[in-house]
Amino acid sequence: MVLDREDSMNAKTIALLELSNADFNNIRTLVHENTGIALSPAKRELVKRRFSPRLRALDLPSFGAYVDYLRSNFAQEGNYFCNAITTNLTSFYRENHHFELLQKQVLPQLLKTKRQGERIRIWSAGCATGQEAYCLAITLLKNISDTQRRDVKILATDLDENCLAIARKGAYPNKEFGTVSPDILNNYFAPEIVGTGQKAKSCYTASHKLKELITFNKLNLMEPWPMKGQFDVIFCRNVFIYFDKETQLQLLRGFAALQQPGSYLCIGHSEIIPNPAQLGYQLIGKTAYRKKQA
Numbered sequence: 553m554v555l556d557r558e559d560s561m562n563a564k565t566i567a568l569l570e571l572s573n574a575d576f577n578n579i580r581t582l583v584h585e586n587t588g589i590a591l592s593p594a595k596r597e598l599v600k601r602r603f604s605p606r607l608r609a610l611d612l613p614s615f616g617a618y619v620d621y622l623r624s625n626f627a628q629e630g631n632y633f634c635n636a637i638t639t640n641l642t643s644f645y646r647e648n649h650h651f652e653l654l655q656k657q658v659l660p661q662l663l664k665t666k667r668q669g670e671r672i673r674i675w676s677a678g679c680a681t682g683q684e685a686y687c688l689a690i691t692l693l694k695n696i697s698d699t700q701r702r703d704v705k706i707l708a709t710d711l712d713e714n715c716l717a718i719a720r721k722g723a724y725p726n727k728e729f730g731t732v733s734p735d736i737l738n739n740y741f742a743p744e745i746v747g748t749g750q751k752a753k754s755c756y757t758a759s760h761k762l763k764e765l766i767t768f769n770k771l772n773l774m775e776p777w778p779m780k781g782q783f784d785v786i787f788c789r790n791v792f793i794y795f796d797k798e799t800q801l802q803l804l805r806g807f808a809a810l811q812q813p814g815s816y817l818c819i820g821h822s823e824i825i826p827n828p829a830q831l832g833y834q835l836i837g838k839t840a841y842r843k844k845q846a
């Protein structure tokens with residue numbers, strides 16, 4: 553799903569403001585400090601497109617004035633600023649090989665080693681609008697007959713509040729379900745018309761049994777993580793591709809600290825862990841890693 557951005561619509565009609573080198577660099581620094589995202593010099597036009605309508609809306613005459621505004625009002629403007637710069641592209645069963653791995657190897661392994669009632673925890677880190685988390689929930693329900701007795705839960709986090717609102721609602725336009733089998737659609741989603749009048753859209757909405765497995769929470773991966781427990785599986789896919797090497801390593805160290813030997817980590821198709829052994833991981837399949845026994 554590509555999130556409709558209020559400003560990208562406006563950007564077509566609003567003239568873009570000039571962006572000096574100094575202001576662009578200040579914005580890049582603020583983006584990096586607050587999201588971990590390393591904007592390359594090629595993203596200059598993107599910054600102009602995404603923020604020019606915002607400057608107009610705030611009645612600010614220049615990017616320099618916006619940088620000053622951000623520095624003194626980050627508590628109010630920070631959310632908008634971070635949300636506007638993230639890329640939220642996602643879809644159902646994106647990189648399906650990870651869901652196959654879950655079904656064929658990960659879940660059978662966990663069911664064998666976990667005692668009845670012992671927690672099974674999965675984290676979708678950078679879940680965007682939630683499709684990844686719903687696919688995880690479907691895979692769990694299809695493969696674990698007694699999810700409640702087994703205490704199985706998915707935590708899905710993102711820094712973008714707009715994405716999380718969509719994820720919590722769990723209603724997606726019909727056209728997004730091309731990669732979803734009719735069987736899954738019928739069992740786990742219900743048709744619904746969302747909106748009224750000209751804005752009415754035919755959607756499918758995730759069922760209660762999916763929603764009750766997932767908790768969607770706001771979490772900026774660059775800030776301290778409140779979770780104390782361990783995760784048997786972490787999906788962090790197509791998130792840290794946007795970070796620089798040092799930030800990627802810091803993030804991966806954080807994941808490693810939350811995983812016991814035998815746990816799994818799945819990353820996106822363009823992401824790599826240069827030295828997995830150093831973090832205690834071993835490559836076990838396409839962009840899938842397992843924490844090694846000590």
Ligand SMILES: C[S@@+](CC[C@H](N)C(=O)[O-])C[C@H]1O[C@@H](n2cnc3c(N)ncnc32)[C@H](O)[C@@H]1O
Binds near residue numbers: 640684772789
């Ligand atoms: C391209 S989407 C990936 C969605 C999904 N994991 C997938 O592979 O389809 C990247 C997501 O990472 C989130 N993100 C980027 N930087 C983040 C940060 N510092 N903390 C938390 N989420 C972040 C963005 O908001 C965006 O929703």
